Amino acid sequence: MSAPTPESFDSKAFLKTVPHKPGVYCMMSADNTVLYVGKAKDLKNRVSSYFRGNLVNSRIWSMVKQVCDVQITITDTEAEALLLESNLIKKHLTRYNVLLRDDKSYPYIYISEGKYPRVSFHRGSRKKKGQFFGPYPSAGAVRETLGQLQKLFKARQCEDSYFRNRSRPCLQYQIKRCTAPCTNEISVSDYRESVNFTVQFLQGKSEALTATLVAQMEKASAQLRFEQAAEYRDQIEKVRLVSQQQYISGGQGDVDVIALQLASEVACVQVMTIRSGNNLGSRHYFPQLPAVELEESAILAHFIGQYYLSRTIPAKILLSHEPEEAELLTEMLALKAERKISITWKPRGDGARWVAMAVKNALHALQNKLISKDSIEKRMDALQEALALDYIPTRMECYDISHMQGEATVASQVVFGAEGPVKSEYRRYNITGITPGDDYAAMSQALSRRFGKVTESDAKLPDILFIDGGKGQVNEAIKVLESLQISGVDIVGVTKGEGRRAELDTLTIGKRRVELPAHSSALHLIQQIRDEAHRFAITGHRQKRQKARTTSPLEGIEGLGPKRRQELLKQFGGLRAITRASVEELAKVNGISVALAGKIYDRFNGE
The missing domain is CATH 1.10.150.20 (5' to 3' exonuclease, C-terminal subdomain)
Incomplete structure (x- = not known):
């Protein structure tokens, strides 16, 4: 297989896989060097901007011309992306990022000592007495946090010289962002309490802080100090709104987080590397699976055994699944590392959040792999063989019906092509004028409306028409197409297995009932199409029900405005x-x- 080149990188195909979620992206060169690391609130919008061909910045354009791949890591918040970006830039010393400074020049939040401690921005030596929180990846991140602290706890942020010379409260007191200790508008004990709340918030102890504020609110209410109780209530609301658990930085020690996702005979393993509590980035792997079917536990155990043959083993490894022969695996890693190794697959706290993040990214990478052109082509070939077709399908449509006891019946139409789902051609049909709950009539109406247009215009016909249902639904589809004199479309019914178990799903082709092996790539492709039709139908049904519940029965009466x-x-x-x-x-x-x-x-x- 030839090495990737900038010319071979299909940016349009790649951008289809990027989600509208916060995260970090790494621009990679032909020799797998990280050229640039960036963070985004919306990955799709941000990454797309590099490939629109209208970049003004010559430095960025020079970098884009070298890009052979883009690796993304999804995070839960933009703040997490910001911290991860800083860690990755520091690790890779990327050419096109702004050069990193020494740790001593990173910004911190500093809380001084004294009767009325000051909360402030700090950069430089940390020899002064007091508490330092950070480092933060940018001055902007510090200032944003200081702004939140002003609104939440109102501790002073003014210079000491300004503080000592006040004779009356300043504007910050008037707009309720400071308690004006400079003119004794607050007692020493109450001010110390607000500083303690600030420290708890900066330490990431949001739950403990909320519990303390709730207790203070209840105490003030019991003492009939209702105004103060209302202030505590507002603080609780704001803390819950702005506090974010530190998924990326926080905790101690070295940890590897390994998550596995498996589908359609393809396995994706995501490895997230955490050192000294900082996430240094992640990478996904697609191990080649043997012909025999393996459980997740066996795949994970094989991967871990090979992964650490040439790598440093951290003290703790967090897993998404229990590995096969976990005790033996732990003993083997401990023997190689010459120290105790801990393997955990049901972590709590930060560990659970790290595993959840790794699982999310492994699932995203696996979905991208499955809808990639090579994977789709292989599954199309498998589908042709499984259904004994004399052609390779280029267009497949699937229909599903969704309703709640006959209410708000909606039919969905999804389309899959040679490159996966074609979402621009998805359609929904609101079903009316039938007996509530009559799925056959609903399917007949949806197909009549869809294929009735074929004779009027040059509408596209599918090679295969999948129906979510069995023999009855298939017969209904055959009747509709025959009545419209449409031929050349293969009709396949997909029946859910007993207990809704996917591996027991069966197919109805004409009068034949076909069962494919549970590990069949063709069956997995059909299930993916069927599940997408179901998702699209039930989403439309819920929207219709919600609209009906929020619409007055008086609406729609002609003449009644x-x-x-x-x-x-x-x-x-x-x-x-x-x-x-x-x-x-x-x-x-x-x-x-x-x-x-x-x-x-x-x-x-x-x-």
Whole structure:
């Protein structure tokens, strides 16, 4: 396999896989060197901006021309992405990032000592007495945190010289961002309490801080100090709003976090490296699986054994699954490292959050792998063989029906092509005029509306039409296509297995019932298409139900606009009274004619 080149990098295909989520991206060169590390609140929007061809900055354009791959790591918040970006730049010393300074020049938050400690921005030597929190990756991150602290706890941030010479409170006191200890507007004990809250917040002890504030609020309320209780209540709300658990930095020691995701005979292993509590980045691997089917535990054990053959083994390894022969694996790693090694697959606290993050990124990488062109082509080949087709499908459509006891029935149409889902051609059909709960009639109406347009225009026909259902649904689809004189479309029903177990799913092709092996790539492709149709249908159904519940029954009555509806509700005091009113009573309302009153009456009382 030839080495990747900038010319071979398909940016359009790659951008289709990037999610609208916060995270970090690494631009890679042909020799797998990290050229640039960046963070983004929205990865898709940010990374897309590099490949639009309108970059003004010559330095960035020079870098983009060398890019052969882009690796992304999804985080839960932009703050986590910011910290991870800093760690990765420091690790890789990337050419196109701003050169990193020595740790001594990183910014910190400093809380001084004394009667009324000051909370401030600090850069430089940390020899002064007091507490330092950081380092932060940028001055902007420090200032943002200081702004939050002002709103939350109102500890002073002014210079000592300014503080000593005040004779009256400054503007910060007026806008409720300081308690004005300079003019004794707050007692020493109360100010010390606010500083302690600030320290807890900066230490990431948000839960303990919230519990303390709740206790203080209840105490003030019991003592009938309701204004102070209200202040504590507001603080609790703000702390919960702005506090973020430190997923990336925090904790002690060296840890590797390894997460496995498995689907369609493809395994993805994500390894996240944490050193001294800092996430130094992650990387995903796609180990080649043997022909025999293996459980996650066996795949994970084999991977770990080979991964640490030439790597330093950390004191703690966190896993997403229990590995096969865990005790033996631990003993082997301890023997190689010549010290005690801990392997945990059900961690708590920070460990659980790290594992969750690794699982999320492993799943994303696996999904990208599965919808990649090579993977789709292999599964298309498998589908052709499994269904005994004399062609390789280039367009497949799947239909599903969703309703709640016949209410708000919606049919979905999803389309898959040679490169995976074609979301621009997804459609939903609102089903009306059928007996509630009649899935056959619903499917017939959806297919009639979809394929009825084929004769009117040059609409595309699918090679395969998948139906979420069994023999009855397949027969309904055959009837619709025959009535429209449409031929050349293979119809396949997908029936859920007993107990909704995916490995027991069966296919209905004409009058034949086909069972594919649980590990079949063709079956996994069909299930992916079926599950996407189901997701799309149930999303539309929920939206329709929600709209129906937030829409007044009075809406849609011809001639009854917003003003008349408002007048009706005002005169009758609510919808219930309107539903019980006679035509004569309705017609007494200003602006409601007898004819319109009849329409309103029929809406609630008609057959």
